[in-house]
Structure formats: C-alpha cells, structure tokens
Amino acid sequence: DTKDSSEVFSIGGLQPFTEYYYKIKVNGTEDSLKGHFRTAPNAGEKNHYTFLVGSCSEFAQIMKPWNAAIANRPHLFLHNGDFSYP
Numbered sequence: 001d002t003k004d005s006s007e008v009f010s011i012g013g014l015q016p017f018t019e020y021y022y023k024i025k026v027n028g029t030e031d032s033l034k035g036h037f038r039t040a041p042n043a044g045e046k047n048h049y050t051f052l053v054g055s056c057s058e059f060a061q062i063m064k065p066w067n068a069a070i071a072n073r074p075h076l077f078l079h080n081g082d083f084s085y086p
Helices: 065-072
Strands: 019-026 029-038 051-054 076-079
Touching: 051 065
Parallel strands: 051 076
Antiparallel strands: 019 029
C-alpha cells in the first residue's frame, strides 16, 4: 500500500526494566513526534507492575483513554480495538 509508512526493525542490547526515549527521522529530517517505552523486567523478577487494558480511541471531548493510560504509567497497555467510529 502506498499510504503505509510502517517500518519494522530490531534493536538489541537493551537493559531490562529500563525506560528508553526515541526520536524519528523521516527522509533525514527529525520528526516532531517523540516516544518512549520501557523494557520488560528479567523473567521471574518480583515487583509491583501496572497493567491496563482498554479500547476505543480519543474521541472529541468525551473519551480520553490515552490520557488515562499515560497518567497511570503502565508497564503494559493492551489496546483491544475500536480505533474510530466512522
């Protein structure tokens, strides 16, 4: 699809349970969007973890699931569909 601008890549050497920040360049120009993610802990590591499950997308002024997810700083967020209501 000519409208698909997805890119899949692998990265390695990351430390467990660490927050990483990234920026994206498009055609050599840094995009204004920035992101971050946290790597998983070591297998079997005991700790307090926050998991969220949600659906829907941010829709006008009445639904703000993304804001709630960000405010709760989950270790894992599972989005189970409904990106928009055409």
